Amino acid sequence: MNEANLDSGKGQTHNDAFVVHRSVRLKDAPEKPRELLDLLLKSDAVHAADLDVKARHLRISYDASACIFSDVQKLLEETGNPISEHWWEKVKVGWYQYLDENAQANAKSKGGACCSNPSDIYANRKK
Structure with missing residues (x-):
């Protein structure tokens, strides 16, 4: 088996604003690719x-x-399918973790920037 492909088709249940696409090279070819994808x-x-x-x-x-990339990386390592240790993969993993942590923080925030609501600015002004 040269290639295993699965697509869950679950996209409609997620917040599309935070959907990310990541691409990494594994250290070795998985022995059970179908099980890894499942x-x-x-x-x-x-x-x-x-x-x-x-x-x-x-x-x-x-x-x-x-979910953040660290969760994916941990799952890959637990199943014996670690990410390649090539320098470029290390750079990508660090970048993915940074982006995902920011996305998760933005998703959990209660609103926009502190200055985005002019009514608060005008309400606190001395007259």
């Missing part, structure tokens, strides 16, 4: 996962307001 797709936050076994290339789409 495990990834069990998460409610995951939209889709695609794995090119021969190239060891994983593409995953998920809701960053519910």
Whole structure:
């Protein structure tokens, strides 16, 4: 089996504003690619996962307001499928973690910037 592809089709249940697409190369080709994809797709936050076994290339789409890349990375490591240790993959992983933490913080915030509501500004002004 050269390639295993699965798409969950669960996209309509997620907040599309925080859906992200990530692409990483695994250290080794997974022994059980179908099981790895099934495990990834069990998460409610995951939209889709695609794995090119021969190239060891994983593409995953998920809701960053519910799950961050560190969770995906941890799951891959627990199943014996760590991400490649190549310097470029390390840069991408760090960038993905930074972006996802910001997306999650934005999703949990109660509103926009402090200055986005002029009524608050005018209400606090001395007359």
